[in-house]
Amino acid sequence: MINLSTTSSSTVAAPQSRRRSIRRLWRGPAVAAATALLLGLLDQAAEAQVRRSGYDLPATLAVEAASEAVRVCAERGYPVSAAVVDPSGEIKAFVKGDHSTVHTKTSSFRKAYTVVTLGPVFGFEALGAFVEKTRGGPNTAALASLPDVLLLAxxxxxxxxxxxxxxxxxxxxxxxEKDEVCAAAGAAKIGDRLPQ
Structure with a gap:
């Protein structure tokens, strides 16, 4: 008498293990290819943001710009915070205005981060104009889902x-739009001391 359960399981097991082996063989190259593609795309995005002059905003001017933005908004009765970020997206200066709420630290940083990282790529200098231009567009949700990007003026x-x-x-x-007026005032305060 032949035991069919043993025969059929060994017959079935061989093709499944071959399939697993083949999948394992392809997994390494597939991951490597995907990683290379991703790194290539990130490299292109980074290249678009590379500064050519090598000029860095001095910390004293960054603090002055943030302070001016907070001052202008405070004069108008708006308790705000202001963040200045460098081209790598790192905070250069941060000023938390009197009576500003805790979430203003994050929102001010994310707005500055969005401008410094996406502005050179998409060719905008003011976040409000970019938000209006992209509102309802096919890529808006994808942009908004990027880490630290905030699509608000x-x-x-x-x-x-x-x-x-x-x-x-x-x-x-x-x-x-009120935040942006104050941000523009901060940038204007130091504008005449920057190399042209």
Whole structure:
């Protein structure tokens, strides 16, 4: 008498183990190819943001710009915070205005980060204009899902020698357009001391 259960399981097991082996063989190259593609795309995005002049915004000017933005908004009755970030997206200066709420730290940073990282790629200097341009577009949801990107008005570029050297973001006013007016005032305060 032949035991069919043993025969059939060994017959079935061989093709399954071959399939697993084949999948394992392809898994390594597939992961390597996907990683190479991703790194290539990230490299292109980073290349678009590379500064050519090598000029860095001095910390004293970054603090002055953030302070001016907070002051202008405070004069209008808006308790805000302001963040200045460098081209790598790192905070260069942060000022938390009197009576500003805790979330203004994050929103001001994310607005500045959005301008400094996406502005050179998409060719905008004011976040509000970019938000209006992309509103309802097919890529808006994808952009909004990027880490630290915030598609709300309230950030502007700080430019020198024809390039974005930093960005300032403001959060806390009742409406991003009001935040952006204060951010622009902060950038304007130091503009005449930047190399042209």
């Amino acid at each position: 309230g950030g502007v570029a700080i430019r020198a020698k024809g390039e974005t050297i930093a960005a300032i973001g403001v959060g806390g006013a009742p409406g991003g």
